[in-house]
Amino acid sequence: MSVTVIEHLLNRVADLGIRHVFGVAGDYAFPIEDAVCARDDMTWVGSCNELNAAYSADGYARVNGVAALSTTFGVGELSALNGVAGAFAERLPIVHIVGMPASSVQGSDKLVHHSLANGNFLAFYNAAADFTCARVILTPENCIQEVERAIHAMRAERRPIYFGVPSDIAGKPVVAAAPLILQPAQSCPDALGSVIARILAALEKSARSCVLPGILATRFGNQARVQDFLDRTALPHATMFADKSVVRETAPHYLGLYYGHLLHENIADFVEGCDLVLGIGMQQTDFNTGAFTAKLSEEHLINIMPDHVVFGHEIINGVMMHDVLDGLCAQADTIRRFEGELPVQAHPVAGNEPFISSATLYHDLQSLIRPGDIIAAETGNASMGMAEIRLPEDVSYHNQTLWGSIGWATPASFGMAMAASSRRVILVTGEGSHQLTAQELSQFGRFRKHPVVVVINNDGYLIERLLCKDGETYYNDLAQWRYHLLPAALGCDDWAVSTVSTREELEAAFAACNADTSRGHFIEVRMRRYDAAPVALAMHDAVGTLYGD
Numbered sequence: 001m002s003v004t005v006i007e008h009l010l011n012r013v014a015d016l017g018i019r020h021v022f023g024v025a026g027d028y029a030f031p032i033e034d035a036v037c038a039r040d041d042m043t044w045v046g047s048c049n050e051l052n053a054a055y056s057a058d059g060y061a062r063v064n065g066v067a068a069l070s071t072t073f074g075v076g077e078l079s080a081l082n083g084v085a086g087a088f089a090e091r092l093p094i095v096h097i098v099g100m101p102a103s104s105v106q107g108s109d110k111l112v113h114h115s116l117a118n119g120n121f122l123a124f125y126n127a128a129a130d131f132t133c134a135r136v137i138l139t140p141e142n143c144i145q146e147v148e149r150a151i152h153a154m155r156a157e158r159r160p161i162y163f164g165v166p167s168d169i170a171g172k173p174v175v176a177a178a179p180l181i182l183q184p185a186q187s188c189p190d191a192l193g194s195v196i197a198r199i200l201a202a203l204e205k206s207a208r209s210c211v212l213p214g215i216l217a218t219r220f221g222n223q224a225r226v227q228d229f230l231d232r233t234a235l236p237h238a239t240m241f242a243d244k245s246v247v248r249e250t251a252p253h254y255l256g257l258y259y260g261h262l263l264h265e266n267i268a269d270f271v272e273g274c275d276l277v278l279g280i281g282m283q284q285t286d287f288n289t290g291a292f293t294a295k296l297s298e299e300h301l302i303n304i305m306p307d308h309v310v311f312g313h314e315i316i317n318g319v320m321m322h323d324v325l326d327g328l329c330a331q332a333d334t335i336r337r338f339e340g341e342l343p344v345q346a347h348p349v350a351g352n353e354p355f356i357s358s359a360t361l362y363h364d365l366q367s368l369i370r371p372g373d374i375i376a377a378e379t380g381n382a383s384m385g386m387a388e389i390r391l392p393e394d395v396s397y398h399n400q401t402l403w404g405s406i407g408w409a410t411p412a413s414f415g416m417a418m419a420a421s422s423r424r425v426i427l428v429t430g431e432g433s434h435q436l437t438a439q440e441l442s443q444f445g446r447f448r449k450h451p452v453v454v455v456i457n458n459d460g461y462l463i464e465r466l467l468c469k470d471g472e473t474y475y476n477d478l479a480q481w482r483y484h485l486l487p488a489a490l491g492c493d494d495w496a497v498s499t500v501s502t503r504e505e506l507e508a509a510f511a512a513c514n515a516d517t518s519r520g521h522f523i524e525v526r527m528r529r530y531d532a533a534p535v536a537l538a539m540h541d542a543v544g545t546l547y548g549d
Contacts, residue, residue, distance in 0.1 A: 002173030005143045006035040006165060010042065012147050018068045020060065020418050021047050021097075022053040026072025028114065029099025031170035033070065045418065045447070050076045052411040054083020054094075055437065059415030061092040062398050063374065065221075066154070067415065068095045074114035077124050085131045086403035087160050091219040094160040095151075096128075100137070102168035115313055116409045128162045135162035139169060143178040154183040158219050158306075177222055185307060188318035189466075195309050195319050196327035199278070199302060203335050206276035211237035212258065213246045215401075216281030217321065220306045220402045226280055232332035235278075236342055238271055240288040241387055241535075242401035245375075247403040249391045253338070256345030260290025262538035266343035272296065279303035281321065287401050289545035291539060348388060352503055357473040358531045361456070361506070362389060366454070368510045369395060369426065374416050375493075378409035378429035380463035383454060385533030386428055396423075410453075414440055417449040425451040426518060431524075432478055434462040436548030438486060444490035450520045455483055466532060466540035483524040495520040501527075 003011070013021075021036050022045045023029070036044045047053035050071050061067035069084070071077045077098050087094045099114055105527055106121040108524040112224040116123055128135055134153035136146040200486060227247055230237055238258035239246055247254060258271050271277060271297050282303055286292060298381045303310040304324050308317045328335075352365040362385045369375065371393045376382035385397040391397060398416070400408045434455050444451055456462075460478050465471030487495040496516070498509045500523060513521045532540075539546065 004035075004171050005138050005140055005174055006032055008174050009097065009138065009147055009163060009165070010035055010039065010050060012151060013068050014039070014041050016066050016095070016151070017064060018066060018095070019043060021068045021070050022047055022060070022415065023070035024050050024053060024072070024076060026076050026099060028078070028101055028167050029070055029072040031167055032086065032097055032099050032165060034428055035170070036070070045443070047411070048442065050079035051083055052105075052171040052437050052440045054080040054087070055408050056415035056440070057082060057094045058087045058090070058092055058350045058408070059376065059398070059412030060297050060419045061094055061415075062412075063396065063416045063419035066095070066367050068097065068277070070097045070099070072114065073098060073100045074124050077128070081131065082405060083126065083408075084128070084160050084462060085198070086400060086405050086408065088131045088133075089403045090400060091157050091158040091216065092160070093154045095154070096132070096160055096162045098124075098162065098164050098201045099170075100164045100166045103166040104168065106166065112543070125162070125164055132159065132162045133157040133159040137164035137166070138262070140172045140175045140176075140312060141176045145180045148180040148182060155211065156185060164323040170257045176390035185320060187320045187323040191316055191318045192323050192327065193353060195316055195324060196331075198311065199309075199324070200334065201326060202276050203278070204303060204509070206274070206336070208338065208340065209235055209276040209278065210255070210274045211270055211278045212271070212282045213237060213239060213243060214280060214282030215243050216248060216283065216306055218246050218281075220281065220321055222281070222325055225256060225322060225329065229329050229332065230323055232329060233335045234337055235335070236270070236338055238267055240282065241290075242283065242285065242288050244387060244399075245391055245395060245397035248393065250393055252407055253342065255343060256390070258294070258534065259387075259538075260293030261295070262290035262293055262542055264345050265535060267345055268294070270343045275300055277301050280325070281305060283402075285402055287404075291542035293542060293545055345388075350503070356501060356503060356506055356525060358385060358525055358527070358533050360503055361385065361525060361527070362533065363455070364503075364506055364510055365428070370393065370424070370514065371425055374398070374420060374423050374425045376409045376413035376416060376425065376427050378433045379404045379406050380430055380433065381458070381532050381536045382409070382428045382430050382433070384463075384535035387535055388533070406433040408433075410434055411440040411443075412439045413451060414443045414449070417444065418447065419449060421449075425449070426454070427451055428454045429456070430462060431455055431457040431481070433484065434483075435478065435481065439490065441486060441492060442490035444520060445487070445490060445495075450517060453520070453522045455522070455524045457483065457524055457526050458531065462532055463536055466536055467543055467546075471530070484522070487520070487522045492520055492522070495522050499524040499526060
């Protein structure tokens with residue numbers, strides 16, 4: 001039997017290792033949704049709204065490597081666009097499949113729902129141009145080759161792609177076409193050899209070197225190579241804010257968090273005092289650099305990026321990160337070992353107060369985390385506190401440092417749970433962010449997932465209170481929800497639910513999480529209004545450099 005356009009597309013989606021498609025039902029997308037539901041190797045995951053679906057796909061891609069999202073024309077795809085843009089910024093591959101009006105309708109002057117009523121049926125397709133690395137409206141004639149071309153771009157750039165599927169085209173048989181052979185980018189042998197030799201020479205010459213592994217190493221599939229390089233060389237290494245869990249944090253030469261000069265001056269002094277800093281997929285963004293307080297000399301910095309290497313001001317193109325790392329690992333025995341004393345990062349110490357302080361919360365969260373857990377930390381105070389926790393073995397940690405869209409973590413953590421059903425997911429979020437997307441808790445119950453959800457209630461937008469001129473300004477206030485009623489209201493009937501405000505209650509709630517992993521746990525942590533993590537408080541003091549004033 002002939003393969004239809006949508007069948008061919010979904011076959012290739014399945015070949016990528018995608019087993020779930022997130023989305024919201026919509027009439028123009030019915031042919032897509034029907035085709036997903038008809039498959040034995042794929043599950044339709046109906047989200048509460050399209051933005052949440054995009055966030056869930058983001059989380060799924062972080063764990064699975066790639067994800068799929070389906071929305072209807074116009075209203076659906078625009079609702080998802082913020083989440084897709086976040087995936088673009090954070091280098092996460094998502095296959096976005098959009099159900100469009102029939103091609104005959106698009107070629108007419110009919111006024112149809114979800115359109116702009118001006119005859120422009122390409123407005124939303126064009127709007128996606130800056131948030132995707134490839135996009136195409138499929139036809140039977142172009143389907144085979146254009147699907148391959150887009151997937152090739154997604155693999156190369158680790159960014160979302162867009163397929164528009166008109167409703168009358170989805171069920172038509174594809175027209176046979178010559179196979180499109182697209183090879184992954186290859187390193188230029190001469191440039192690769194030169195780069196490896198230069199890095200080795202710089203390491204040999206250096207009296208004190210350190211490594212800053214970055215999140216792009218993980219995004220481009222090089223996390224194991226980075227860890228192998230660090231294990232072989234025993235070079236001191238630290239991670240910046242976005243890069244937590246890129247490397248094993250129990251390793252003896254792991255320094256901890258390098259956050260410019262906002263915190264841990266001993267770490268900053270060590271890193272910036274090195275005569276060679278080797279970045280591996282490291283990005284000097286505002287939050288990564290501690291509000292631009294980091295002082296990394298370009299003269300002493302080499303940064304291995306996905307498809308090029310930067311030596312100070314010089315960029316060498318045509319060399320792939322995996323090839324550079326393989327070359328360095330092959331000669332790791334020649335690299336000078338560090339024999340000096342390493343700085344020690346101070347970790348959260350629980351306070352003596354009967355109420356829950358920030359120090360106590362993050363100290364006790366350390367005891368909650370188990371090897372193999374997946375952690376989603378929301379933008380703002382939650383992720384800033386989690387940044388200082390030392391992770392056990394095989395823990396995968398995620399936040400959205402660059403895009404920073406509040407509300408991301410709740411649906412993203414659900415996507416992570418769908419991608420890794422055998423691992424426990426821990427969500428740490430603030431009540432302000434949680435209010436944006438809390439309805440996605442219902443999906444945990446619907447698909448019988450058992451997360452640990454920690455909602456920090458500081459009575460308002462805490463990070464905004466710390467960053468604006470007057471923290472008591474009314475726009476930082478929130479409606480006061482009865483958070484403990486949310487799980488039951490959203491279909492999570494068997495969850496353990498608690499509201500805690502003392503150390504004793506907090507310890508009991510966390511102990512229950514580890515004693516019974518067969519059901520979900522929802523913990524509202526009530527704290528004082530301005531009791532923030534040290535990183536968040538330091539950011540408050542650095543608003544001048546953060547915003548470029």
